[in-house]
Amino acid sequence: EAGVAQSPRYKIIEKRQSVAFWCNPISGHATLYWYQQILGQGPKLLIQFQNNGVVDDSQLPKDRFSAERLKGVDSTLKIQPAKLEDSAVYLCASSLAGGSGQPQHFGDGTRLSIL
Amino acid sequence: SQQGEEDPQALSIQEGENATMNCSYKTSINNLQWYRQNSGRGLVHLILIRSNEREKHSGRLRVTLDTSKKSSSLLITASRAADTASYFCATASMNRDDKIIFGKGTRLHILP
Secondary structure, X not given: OOOOEEEOOEEEEOOOOOEEEEEEOOOOOOXXXXXXXXXXXXXXXXXXXXOOEEEEOOOOOXXXXXEEOHHHOOEEEEEOOOOHHHOEEEEEEEEOOOOOOOOOEEOOOEEEEEO | OOOOEXXXXXXXXXXXXXXXXXXXXXOOEEEEEEEEEOOOOOEEEEEEEEOOOOXXXXXXXXXXXXXXXXXXXXXXXXXXXXXXXXXXXXXXXXXXXXXXXXXXXXXXXXXX
C-alpha cells in the first residue's frame, strides 16, 4: 500500500510569512495526526482528526496555526504568521481508526526553517 | 507535557552486539509503543505492548513491560548498521483520555 505522502519536503521562509503543508494519508485511514518535532525531541501532537472532525487540538497554537481535513481525506496545516520558534519538522501520520491501540503510519515530514 | 522518558539519550555499540534502551513513565498506561526514526525520515512503528502483557517479540526485537516499575525496555539483538536510528517510546495514558505522548528518544549508533 502507498504510504503517507507529505509535501513539500523542505521549506524556508522569513518570520512573519505564512506557510502551508499538505498531507495525503493512507487510503481508508480514518484518523489523521499532525505533529511538530523540534530537533532532538520526540513528536508533539498538534491536532488529531477523526474523518473530517477534530478530536484533539489542545496543543495547537490557534492564534497562528490552523488545520483542515476536507472530505475526510487530505489535510493541510497552515502557519500564519510564522515565528522563529516554529522551525521544526512537521510530521503527518494516519491510522486505521482512532485510539491508542492502532499503530500510526508516518510520512517523511516537512522540514521548516524560519529565517 | 512528557510522559515517557527514554534512557540512555544516546548509545553507541559495535555491530553484532545487543542494544538495550529503556523507557520510564509516570502515570498508568493502556499500552506502550516503540517507534524507530531514521535520519530525515518519518517514524516507523515497531511494537505495541498492552498493559496486561509482559513481553513481546518481533524478529530481533524484544520488548518488556513492567507496570509495577512503570518502565519498558527494547532489546535489539545482533545489531546491524541499518539499526542506526532514533528510538522512541509512546505511552497512552489512562488518565489522559488515551492520548499518546512520545518521549525524547534514544539515539542508537551501530559502529562497523
